[in-house]
Amino acid sequence: MPQKEDHVVSEAEWQVMRVIWNKQHTTAKEIYELLHESLDWKLTTVKTLLGRLVTKEWVQTTKEGKRFIYSPLLSQTDAMKLATDDFLARFCATTVGETIAEMIRTTPLRQEDLQLLRETIDQIHPMSITCTCLPGQCNCHHEKG
Ligand SMILES: [Zn+2]
Known part of the structure; x- marks a missing residue:
């Protein structure tokens, strides 16, 4: 799993991830061809976003011949x-x-979403909760007396 600071991906990076999850194995060119009309991107934009996603360890890249193949590291x-x-x-x-x-x-x-929600709720057991709010952010446990 990625580090805490790598949780955050931009809206643009998320758009790229959606294609990578769907295709599983893809190239910068394929992502570009799928998205550039809707998002007004250049091929360099896609390559920059892919570079960031590799750094964040959401995506891995392997070389097949002359092509770089991108696949998801994070499901x-x-x-x-x-x-x-x-x-x-x-x-x-x-x-x-x-x-x-x-x-x-x-x-x-x-209908099937509602069914899933009902089944899920029926399987959950209640737990006691302690919040981690900072002082002044809520009134549930920081008040003295
Ligand atoms: Zn709280």
Whole structure:
């Protein structure tokens, strides 16, 4: 798994990752051909973004003949977990249930999504929560007396 500071990828890097996850093995040229019209990118833009993703260890590159092949080091599922953890860490742990409920309320969901959510909730056991907020960020445990 990447280091903490490598969690954060830009919107542009995410667009590239989406193609790499989908293709599994791809080249800068293929990504360029797929995305450049929608995103108004040059081939050099794609190569720069790929370089950053390799540095962040989200992507690996191997040489096949004269071509560089890019493939994911971080799975889409692991990236989803990192993104969700980062997002939920922005709120007091005691309000995470409320935050998730709001996401469910405001997100269009199919019948099978609702079924998955019901099954998931039924399998979860309640846990006690201690938040890690800094003083002044919430009122749930820093108040004295
Ligand atoms: Zn808190």
